[in-house]
Amino acid sequence: MHRHDRVSLHTAICCVLWLFSIVTPVAAQSEAEGRAGPVIAVIDMQRILRESLAVTQMQQQIEELRQAYQAEFREKDRELRANDQELARERSNLSADDFAQKRQEMERKVAEIQRGVQQRRRSLDRLFGQGMGRVREALITIVNEVAAERDIDVVLAKSTVVAVKQDLDITNEVLARLDASLPSIDIPTPQN
DSSP: OOHHHHHHHHHHHHHHHHHHHHHHHHHHHHHHTTOSSOOEEEEOHHHHHHHOHHHHHHHHHHHHHHHHHHHHHHHHHHHHHHHHHHHHHHGGGSOHHHHHHHHHHHHHHHHHHHHHHHHHHHHHHHHHHHHHHHHHHHHHHHHHHHHHHHTOSEEEEGGGOSOOOGGGBOHHHHHHHHHHHOSOOOOOOOOO
């Protein structure tokens, strides 16, 4: 048995044990309430996080900012290349110390631009993470509302379920409610 197969088997066993640890107390409660068993639903969280209006709109905003930053840095790169070519032409007219000083200044500018690129990238990643946090909070609230309205005892991620009847899948309803309650997230322009 390959390591990957053992890990997958171990993961599946853990999921089943976890499910039983949740379902057994819920089943006892369901029997006490006169129901035949626990009411279970599934939800495709990855699909919701991929297709929701807020996430797609937020991804578009982030991509627009990323493209604007790339254009800005391409222009700075062109300027640095022109300055480097100018320095190469002046080299024969400069003393070794003057050339070394100008070369050092050029390297400082390059490092500064590289830091700026990294800072902007981290800033965009942080903003996207914050936006996704807001989406997840809204999503959990909506899942809890749907579960309460439908008297659902357990909501499982579809990725952990091997097979499920379509009428137990609440993904479409939750996605529609999420789109209605959170159609967009404004991404502020990161401060430099």
